[in-house]
Amino acid sequence: MRFFIALNLLIVSVICKNILLTNDDGFAATNIRAAYRELKKAGHNVLLVAPVSQRSGWAGKFDIPPTKDLTTDGEFDYITKGSPSWGHEANDLNIWYFNGTPASCVAFGLKYVIPEFLNKSSSKNSSFDKVDLVVSGPNEGTNLSPGYFTISGTIGAAVAATYRGIPAIAFSGSNGNNSFFKDSLNEDSNEPSNIYAKKVTEFVNGLFEQQGSADRALPVGTGLNVNFPPVGSQAESCTDPKWVFSRIAGAKSFGPDVKYDEKSGMVEETDSVFNALNVCYNGDCSLPSEASILDNKSSCQASVSPFSVDFGANLHLTGQIKYALSKVL
Numbered sequence: 001m002r003f004f005i006a007l008n009l010l011i012v013s014v015i016c017k018n019i020l021l022t023n024d025d026g027f028a029a030t031n032i033r034a035a036y037r038e039l040k041k042a043g044h045n046v047l048l049v050a051p052v053s054q055r056s057g058w059a060g061k062f063d064i065p066p067t068k069d070l071t072t073d074g075e076f077d078y079i080t081k082g083s084p085s086w087g088h089e090a091n092d093l094n095i096w097y098f099n100g101t102p103a104s105c106v107a108f109g110l111k112y113v114i115p116e117f118l119n120k121s122s123s124k125n126s127s128f129d130k131v132d133l134v135v136s137g138p139n140e141g142t143n144l145s146p147g148y149f150t151i152s153g154t155i156g157a158a159v160a161a162t163y164r165g166i167p168a169i170a171f172s173g174s175n176g177n178n179s180f181f182k183d184s185l186n187e188d189s190n191e192p193s194n195i196y197a198k199k200v201t202e203f204v205n206g207l208f209e210q211q212g213s214a215d216r217a218l219p220v221g222t223g224l225n226v227n228f229p230p231v232g233s234q235a236e237s238c239t240d241p242k243w244v245f246s247r248i249a250g251a252k253s254f255g256p257d258v259k260y261d262e263k264s265g266m267v268e269e270t271d272s273v274f275n276a277l278n279v280c281y282n283g284d285c286s287l288p289s290e291a292s293i294l295d296n297k298s299s300c301q302a303s304v305s306p307f308s309v310d311f312g313a314n315l316h317l318t319g320q321i322k323y324a325l326s327k328v329l
């Protein structure tokens with residue numbers, strides 16, 4: 001009996017997949033470096049390709065470097081003005097920066113880094129023959145509700161991967177610090193970036209375990225949006241958030257808004273809850289919204305919402321809309 005248990009553990013522990021890791025906070029952010037470390041520790045081949053500068057809120061924008069060299073310093077001045085517009089860590093061919101957006105980093109990884117460096121018969125690491133999963137994040141800050149689905153660069157990268165036919169997951173943390181890995185990456189088990197990295201690895205491994213020998217981990221054109229609550233040093237009682245299946249729209253869903261301040265004569269950005277986001281046209285309407293899960297600060301739950309790239313209105317709505325257009329088409 002013991003022998004079989006041991007054998008079973010062995011089989012589980014050798015799942016080794018090819019993961020393309022990106023984010024919108026930059027390739028030198030603490031969260032992504034912690035995730036890189038943990039995914040590798042679990043045995044995966046990980047290629048990190050992420051923006052050289054902070055690209056939060058750039059959604060699916062697709063920027064490519066306008067010049068061969070950088071005309072401004074990268075984030076944290078880690079890569080400086082005058083350096084090439086893309087490159088890798090001197091000691092690691094699997095960690096790349098690119099002067100682009102999260103979405104274009106995915107494409108750059110797939111169309112340049114992998115074919116030129118990681119998928120050549122001459123290369124030592126020719127195992128990158130297929131990307132099994134794109135992981136985006138963990139973002140510094142949550143990305144909840146349809147309002148932020150269309151804004152988040154973290155989600156933008158996941159969507160870009162999904163419409164390329166690659167299963168993708170956007171992970172977002174509740175730790176908003178824009179921190180530099182050289183200052184903040186450590187082994188402190190209470191540090192949110194480390195807890196999130198371990199949870200990302202647990203999640204990804206569970207997905208691959210269930211995939212088994214199947215060709216792909218998620219159906220074509222689908223992905224997941226995952227949000228973590230405050231953990232560890234941010235919320236001592238929460239060190240191992242529970243996964244909760246959710247949906248992107250629904251109760252408490254919100255989006256960015258403006259507020260006019262008469263005193264200063266300026267407009268400020270704020271979040272507003274919009275009733276139109278509390279509709280359910282697609283998916284399982286009995287699931288809680290991701291906004292309502294993360295709204296409960298003490299629940300220690302992480303929301304897991306499925307999405308698809310078929311953004312069109314469903315059949316019933318399409319009929320109603322067609323009727324509304326009767327005089328036009």
Ligand SMILES: *[C@@H]1O[C@H](CO)[C@@H](O)[C@H](O)[C@H]1NC(C)=O
Nearest residue numbers: 110114115119128129130131
């Ligand atoms: C790796 O190379 C093989 C053979 O050239 C090709 O079929 C495959 O699509 C490549 N994979 C990636 C992820 O670029």
Ligand SMILES: *[C@@H]1O[C@H](CO)[C@@H](O)[C@H](O)[C@H]1NC(C)=O
Nearest residue numbers: 030177178179180184191193
């Ligand atoms: C994040 O910011 C808080 C408050 O400014 C600080 O206490 C904490 O050390 C920072 N964490 C990291 C990882 O930089």
